[in-house]
Amino acid sequence: MRILFLVQSEYAIETFDLTKIYRSRWTRREVRAVDGISLKVPRGTIFGLLGPNGAGKTTFVKSLLSAVHPTKGSAMIFGRDAKEPEARRPIGYLPENHRFPTYFTGNGMLDFYAALSGVESARRKKLIPELLALVGLEQWGSMRLGKYSKGMLQRVGLAQALIHSPSMLILDEPTDGVDPVGRRQIREILTRFEEKGVTIFINSHLLVEVEMFCREVAILHKGKVALSGTMHDLTAGKGYRLSVAQAPENLVNELRTKATSLAAKDGLVDFQFATRELVNEALDLVRAQHCEVEALAPTTSTLEEVFVRTVEK
Amino acid sequence: MTYSLITTVALIRDTFREAFARKIFWGLFGLSTLMILFFLFLLKIDLVEGAVATVSLFGAASSRTRDVDSLVRGVYGGIATFLYTWGMFLAVFASAGLIPSVLEPGRIELLLSKPVSRTHILLGRYLGNVLVISCNVIFLVLGVWTILGVKTGIWSKTFLVSIATSIFIFAVLLSVVVLIGVLFESAALATMVTVGLMIMSPILAQTSTMLRLLSSEWSRQIWRTLYYALPKVYDLGKMTLDAIQSQTFSGYMPIWTSALFGAVMLSAALAIFARRDF
Numbered sequence: 001m002r003i004l005f006l007v008q009s010e011y012a013i014e015t016f017d018l019t020k021i022y023r024s025r026w027t028r029r030e031v032r033a034v035d036g037i038s039l040k041v042p043r044g045t046i047f048g049l050l051g052p053n054g055a056g057k058t059t060f061v062k063s064l065l066s067a068v069h070p071t072k073g074s075a076m077i078f079g080r081d082a083k084e085p086e087a088r089r090p091i092g093y094l095p096e097n098h099r100f101p102t103y104f105t106g107n108g109m110l111d112f113y114a115a116l117s118g119v120e121s122a123r124r125k126k127l128i129p130e131l132l133a134l135v136g137l138e139q140w141g142s143m144r145l146g147k148y149s150k151g152m153l154q155r156v157g158l159a160q161a162l163i164h165s166p167s168m169l170i171l172d173e174p175t176d177g178v179d180p181v182g183r184r185q186i187r188e189i190l191t192r193f194e195e196k197g198v199t200i201f202i203n204s205h206l207l208v209e210v211e212m213f214c215r216e217v218a219i220l221h222k223g224k225v226a227l228s229g230t231m232h233d234l235t236a237g238k239g240y241r242l243s244v245a246q247a248p249e250n251l252v253n254e255l256r257t258k259a260t261s262l263a264a265k266d267g268l269v270d271f272q273f274a275t276r277e278l279v280n281e282a283l284d285l286v287r288a289q290h291c292e293v294e295a296l297a298p299t300t301s302t303l304e305e306v307f308v309r310t311v312e313k
Numbered sequence: 314m315t316y317s318l319i320t321t322v323a324l325i326r327d328t329f330r331e332a333f334a335r336k337i338f339w340g341l342f343g344l345s346t347l348m349i350l351f352f353l354f355l356l357k358i359d360l361v362e363g364a365v366a367t368v369s370l371f372g373a374a375s376s377r378t379r380d381v382d383s384l385v386r387g388v389y390g391g392i393a394t395f396l397y398t399w400g401m402f403l404a405v406f407a408s409a410g411l412i413p414s415v416l417e418p419g420r421i422e423l424l425l426s427k428p429v430s431r432t433h434i435l436l437g438r439y440l441g442n443v444l445v446i447s448c449n450v451i452f453l454v455l456g457v458w459t460i461l462g463v464k465t466g467i468w469s470k471t472f473l474v475s476i477a478t479s480i481f482i483f484a485v486l487l488s489v490v491v492l493i494g495v496l497f498e499s500a501a502l503a504t505m506v507t508v509g510l511m512i513m514s515p516i517l518a519q520t521s522t523m524l525r526l527l528s529s530e531w532s533r534q535i536w537r538t539l540y541y542a543l544p545k546v547y548d549l550g551k552m553t554l555d556a557i558q559s560q561t562f563s564g565y566m567p568i569w570t571s572a573l574f575g576a577v578m579l580s581a582a583l584a585i586f587a588r589r590d591f
Contacts, residue, residue, distance in 0.1 A: 062422065062590075062591070065422070065425060065426045066425065067421070067422050067425040067426070067590070067591045068590045068591070069588070069590055085428045085429055085430045085433075086428055087428075088426055088427060088428045089428040091426060093422075093423065093426035095419060095422045095423055095426070097418070097419050098419045098420075098422075098423060099417055099418070099419030099420045100420070100423075101331065101334075101414075101420065103330055103331060103333075103334030103335075104330070108330065112323055112326070112327055113423070113427065115319050115320065115322070115323030116320055116323050116324075116424070116427040116428075116429055117427055117428060118316035118319055118320065118428065119319075120319065121319075160423075170426075
């Protein structure tokens with residue numbers, strides 16, 4: 001499948017001080033659903049947007065798609081103002097809690113949404129069976145959506161998002177309701193599209209999936225970006241922590257080259273090592289200099305831990 | 314085909330698909346078919362030397378000799394009146410759900426994520442809705458016209474005017490349905506308001522009598538304003554009836570004032586839809 005759209009910017013998504021304030025009609029009480037988010041999502045990456053319920057994830061995504069009008073700030077999609085309908089042409093979107101009309105068959109639904117994306121009739125006829133086969137629903141094309149299970153709806157929804165060969169996929173809880181085998185299939189499909197240079201933006205609460213799949217992550221909390229970075233950097237704490245008492249400077253400098261991070265406090269230096277081999281080498285050096293080991297412990301910093309630490313701050 | 318045309322066709326086809334699925338199309342089509350069958354099988358007209366000798370309905374014959382032309386015009390007038398009253402009521406009732414349904418959470422977000430402007434989405438839906446009703450109006454009027462034409466040999470083209478006027482007044486009333494739908498997402502409220510306007514129309518049309526009866530100038534002014542501002546379903550129906558039965562035409566005012574009302578309603582609906590968050 002080819003990627004149809006020419007893109008103009010090195011970023012798939014750029015937001016500048018994006019803010020959405022909801023005001024109640026009568027009391028004029030304000031809720032800042034999105035509060036000054038400035039975010040850059042590079043082209044071709046798999047980006048995960050995380051956050052607890054009510055953090056503003058869905059409002060942020062809807063602002064990108066112009067389903068919600070920002071109160072302040074702006075959003076660009078591949079360098080185009082997100083308000084322009086044309087900015088949405090390179091996007092394939094799968095909403096959370098989607099409600100596809102049940103009068104559609106799988107074929108009919110794909111045909112309708114592909115037509116809305118400007119795909120010509122002859123091309124639609126060719127693409128629909130291909131996409132249904134891709135998501136494992138080739139036998140179900142002529143069946144009404146009312147007969148589909150939740151997992152099947154999710155898969156046909158993914159086919160809908162892919163049918164116009166988008167340059168970016170925005171997926172809101174893409175594996176919601178899908179069984180483990182189906183999840184794996186979806187991950188494989190998305191990986192194939194990532195290899196073709198498609199940017200994938202995932203909004204999910206399944207941290208394990210996001211950790212497995214995403215290259216970059218932003219954690220939203222109370223409408224703001226509480227933490228963002230590459231998955232590697234955010235979970236760099238995974239490994240071993242070695243605490244050394246009264247370490248001389250030459251030892252610290254030598255260990256610094258092997259460690260991923262270090263922190264000094266009250267005469268103790270904590271070194272973080274990524275692998276068992278590295279921590280053993282470090283231990284040999286510490287012993288060779290007759291320094292005392294205060295503590296040695298394996299550390300794990302899963303995305304879940306990073307997430308919990310971030311939202312509980 | 315341009316992107317714009319592909320999208321418009323898709324939106325219209327979707328409205329038809331939903332009208333079929335909700336049995337709206339088939340319900341109206343069934344009623345139209347019943348009416349056509351009524352004229353085809355139950356109404357028997359015997360002509361002798363250019364005049365109606367007997368008319369039989371359900372087998373019971375009336376031997377009153379009448380002019381064929383006036384009988385045909387009478388039937389056409391009856392059909393046109395039906396279209397303007399019960400026909401419009403049924404059309405509004407049937408269509409009222411087609412606008413709020415696209416605004417349902419989970420459905421509207423996906424529509425808005427496509428490279429289509431909100432104006433285009435709403436107008437596509439509106440046009441699809443008008444076409445669903447138009448198909449039925451054309452089927453009914455052409456069917457009755459053909460049957461009466463074949464039975465009597467009279468092919469009165471003025472009856473066909475009722476196709477255009479029925480579709481026109483439906484398009485005007487649908488603009489109210491669209492506005493209420495976009496504002497409140499309620500099919501029931503949209504039906505109530507629109508039917509309310511239809512009921513008010515024959516009352517407001519008694520302008521000359523009411524202006525004589527009303528004592529204060531401000532109440533006369535309110536009456537005049539309401540009469541000119543609101544759609545003239547009654548006046549347009551009467552205009553069509555006059556055109557069919559006596560081939561007279563009483564002026565364009567009901568047409569352009571109703572068209573203006575429809576345009577204002579539709580523009581308001583588009584403006585509100587463009588600003589809403591979903």
